[in-house]
Amino acid sequence: GAPSSAAPPVDHYAVLGVTHHASAVDVRAAYRRLALRYHPDKAAAAAAASAAASPAEARAAAASPVRAAVVAAAGTVFPMVAEAYAVLSDSASRRAYDLRRARVALSNKRHAGS
Numbered sequence: 464g465a466p467s468s469a470a471p472p473v474d475h476y477a478v479l480g481v482t483h484h485a486s487a488v489d490v491r492a493a494y495r496r497l498a499l500r501y502h503p504d505k506a507a508a509a510a511a512a513s514a515a516a517s518p519a520e521a522r523a524a525a526a527s528p529v530r531a532a533v534v535a536a537a538g539t540v541f542p543m544v545a546e547a548y549a550v551l552s553d554s555a556s557r558r559a560y561d562l563r564r565a566r567v568a569l570s571n572k573r574h575a576g577s
Contacts, residue, residue, distance in 0.1 A: 475547035475560065483561065487552065494548035501544055506537035 476483050479493040499505055507530055550556045 473543060473547070475550050478543050478547040479551065481551075483564075485551075487554075490548065490551045494544065494552070497544045498541070498548075501537045501541040503534050503537045503541060507534045 476485070479485075479490060479497065481489050481493050485493070550560050
């Protein structure tokens with residue numbers, strides 16, 4: 464098959480903002496930080512709170528297009544964060560993922576040299 468078919472679709476390390484040498488503790492800390500930021504429920508609450516100085520403004524912010532955009536963005540980002548954590552937090556999954564990455568890198572290097 465084509466080299467891209469074997470490639471992991473997303474760089475899970477980049478999603479979490481860690482290096483491939485990151486410890487399990489680093490991976491967990493990065494996930495927790497991003498989950499708090501991008502979980503759709505947390506993002507919606509944060510967007511409403513940051514726009515609100517009074518309860519009336521909080522109600523208006525809850526219905527605003529900005530809140531909808533924040534929730535939509537969080538709904539796109541959070542599943543990527545959750546998937547990256549699921550792969551990198553499990554040692555067997557992480558080894559398999561790293562092996563796929565190494566194979567793709569080697570394959571790309573061979574094709575570039577042709």
